[in-house]
Amino acid sequence: MLNYKIILMGSGGVGKSALTQRFISGNFVEAYDPTIEDCYQKTININDETCKLEILDTAGTEQFSSMRDVYIKSGDAFVIVYSINSTSTFNDISSIIEQINSIKDSDPAPIIIVGNKSDLDDEREVDEELGQTLAKSTHSSFIEASAKLNSNVNEIFYDLLRQLANKRKSM
Numbered sequence: 001m002l003n004y005k006i007i008l009m010g011s012g013g014v015g016k017s018a019l020t021q022r023f024i025s026g027n028f029v030e031a032y033d034p035t036i037e038d039c040y041q042k043t044i045n046i047n048d049e050t051c052k053l054e055i056l057d058t059a060g061t062e063q064f065s066s067m068r069d070v071y072i073k074s075g076d077a078f079v080i081v082y083s084i085n086s087t088s089t090f091n092d093i094s095s096i097i098e099q100i101n102s103i104k105d106s107d108p109a110p111i112i113i114v115g116n117k118s119d120l121d122d123e124r125e126v127d128e129e130l131g132q133t134l135a136k137s138t139h140s141s142f143i144e145a146s147a148k149l150n151s152n153v154n155e156i157f158y159d160l161l162r163q164l165a166n167k168r169k170s171m
């Protein structure tokens with residue numbers, strides 16, 4: 001059985017927990033305790049193969065980036081989240097991606113950049129093109145999603161599984 005560990009990262013309040021809860025339980029959790037960092041499991045079938053996903057919803061409370069190193073090392077693929085109504089959360093993600101790529105240097109890990117809260121288009125601060133450009137320059141995937149409206153949430157995880165399958169084939 002395939003077994004993958006997927007890590008969600010990004011600034012506080014961007015919707016990491018909302019996306020995780022939506023994917024795991026199917027519901028939108030409006031106010032999830034921002035200090036809870038937990039690991040969830042979901043088994044899915046893809047192309048006749050059973051795949052066990054372990055999903056770590058980080059809380060970003062670690063004081064030192066060296067503590068981030070520990071869970072980056074343990075991850076097979078990464079969901080890097082910002083929210084489209086906050087430029088500062090977008091600016092925060094470059095250094096996270098750099099950290100992942102430097103740690104996974106010899107064995108690059110699939111990454112998807114997620115612009116969450118796409119339902120808040122009237123408050124938009126980050127153009128979709130900015131996300132796309134960053135994804136291109138970092139060899140990541142990109143998608144805008146809404147945990148609230150359940151838009152493109154499953155697609156996030158299926159994209160990573162596709163990237164992981166391609167990586168396996170090329171080994």
Ligand code: GDP
Pocket residue numbers: 010011012013014015016017018019029030031032033034116117118119120145146147148149
């Ligand atoms: P985290 O700190 O990254 O885990 O963020 P949370 O999942 O706790 O979400 C922070 C806040 O944003 C909460 O008030 C959520 O209800 C809200 N939120 C999360 N996802 C969405 C979304 O897709 N659309 C909207 N409008 N609000 C969202």
Ligand code: MG
Pocket residue numbers: 016017018032033034035036057058059
């Ligand atoms: Mg959270």
